[in-house]
Amino acid sequence: MMRIRTYSRAHILQEFHAHCQSLAANSNAGYQREFEELNDTGQGLPCRAGELEANKEKNRYPFILPYDHCRVKLSLLDSQPHSDYINASYVPGGSSERDFICTQAPLQSTIADFWRMVWEQKVQVIVMVTALKESDKILCSQYWPPERGTGCYGAVEVTTISCHRGPDCYITTIHLRQRGYPTERRVTHYHYPGWPDRGVPRDPTSLCAFAEHIRKHLENAPSTRYTVVHCSAGVGRSGTFVALLWLMQLCRRGIVPEVRLAVQDLRKHRVMMVQNLEQYILVHQCLLHWLGGDMLRPSTHNAPVPLRTTPSQKTRQSRRGRRSRSRPPDHAQQAESMHSSEQASHTQPAQQRAWRAIQTTLQTIHPAKLLQRILPTTQNTPQDTQL
Secondary structure (H helix, E strand, C coil), rough: CCCCCCCCCHHHHHHHHHHHHHEEEEHHHHHHHHHHHHCCCCCCCHHHHHCCCCHHHHHCCCCCCCCCEEEEECCCCCCCCCCCCCEEECCCCCCCCCEEEEEEECCHHHHHHHHHHHHCCCEEEEECCHHHCCEECCCCCCCCCCCCCCEEEEEEEEEEEEEEECCCEEEEEEEEEECCCCCCCEEEEECCCCCCCCCCCCCCHHHHHHHHHHHHHHCCCCCCCCCEECCCCCCCHHHHHHHHHHHHHHHHCCCCCCCHHHHHHHHHCCCCCCCCCHHHHHHHHHHHHHHHHHHCCCCCCCCCCCCCCCCHHHHHHHHHHCCCCCCCCCCCCECCCCCCCHHHHHHCCHHHHHHHHHHHHCCCCCHCCCHHHHCCCCCCCCCCCCC
């Protein structure tokens, strides 16, 4: 087992801040370059199960299908062929290749399959990062009963025990029973409705607080097997949230976060994870805020940089879509520059050299294995352990 050099929180913040300044220079040119380099990741991986005629109606979006090599398989119902299919994927999150399950929001016709998955995979935490409805468009069917209500979905009986409303989210306690099983299971359902479809929250601060609350919950619940994360398609906002949790955990263990490598690995497990440039930048913004608080909160005095797709880019995107399961039209909103190019020009050369050295080291390591390979030592233990 190899040793990974760890750093204090202050050091990680300094290096990551300098890196973000560099990426934000020249109207986010660095972010744009890194994000475009991820376009082909996962292209060509088979999605045969999702393409089957028997399963097509189980997909909320026809081009968002789980890869065969990491799709969640349900038990067969009465030996019915194809009853094992659900549009859900195992994805890494820092400890293994299967830390999270990312899935589409349940359709009315797949709610029973969703709860069957929760039961069979022994899920204790569900994170929902979408509203049920947005601009008259249904993004998710209501799949849990109202407070103190009970619903039966297939063989699973779902009872809502209580619902607590926080500043920006709802925390619901749900009890599950399955026909033939005497025991009852408890599931905590986190709902963050203020994240617009294909966009980013208005205030990254609230998302940071939400993610930190869940991070602590998972950290204090070692028996948790899988955590389910879903938005509407289960790729854009879901991928962004999983990437954020993953990198927060790395920082907690003294490792400088590498957003590009994390997103690259997520896209090898589910198509289009972190769907657009805005969301890619958001991961950096949230990490900066979480690491440094208001001291290095992303600036907002710069004019927003509009993200436009040129005709030639549209043509290339259309061709990629015909070749494989490429992303649907990405109606990206405006991305806010984290720091101006003038600020970036003042980055110290020593910081840049240090960051490049760290990048070179991390690129030789599979990001999903980082936490497993750390051997804590007294010399290298991060100085700031309470984030």
